[in-house]
Amino acid sequence: MRLTVKILQGSECSVNVSESSKVCEVKACVEQALNVPVSSQRLVYKGKTLSAEELGVSDGGKIHLMVKKGEGVTGVPPAPGSSHTPASAPALDFFMQLDSFLGKHLTQEQTDKVVNEFRKNCQLMVDSMNFEDIERFAASNCTKF
Structure with a gap:
């Protein structure tokens, strides 16, 4: 078949x-x-x-x-205390930009906490998506969930 x-x-x-x-x-x-x-x-x-x-x-x-993310996939190094590794360069750019922006307004410790919490929440959202959700999200140029 x-x-x-x-x-x-x-x-x-x-x-x-x-x-x-x-x-x-x-x-x-x-x-x-x-x-x-x-x-x-x-x-x-x-x-x-x-x-x-x-x-x-x-x-x-x-x-x-x-x-699956894992061995042999390049991307963002895991956040301290995190068990996952985002698998794309755009994620690296986004989290670096977020860190840079927040660093202008918060202490480094506060910035780290916010970025790590945001990473965790993003991962939970992605993990909860089924295939149809992913297709719809991609079709909207990643603007609507």
Whole structure:
């Protein structure tokens, strides 16, 4: 059976797998086609993360690939006490600009607290978004949630 795997606002590929294929086999095909390590892949079909052994996707189905942040991804160093690493240079620019702006009005300790709290709140918002929310947010040029 033929499946389409698409990265949000990115490339896509088609993979051929048998109907009895497991999720791990599809991830291995995606790794070869899109050069995304299996450990960094989260496959979503009809709004649900594929994590069980059985694939449960029909022939011609479209699977969305969410790339997890982590090893090998460059970006902002984690905030002190933070367990996540934002994965893009624009995030680095934004948080650096926020830090710079707040630094003109607050002490460094206050600035650090505000920036870290803002980072945490942004991450919570992103973590709560489903695929449709992400598509809508991206389509609005990241202006409407």
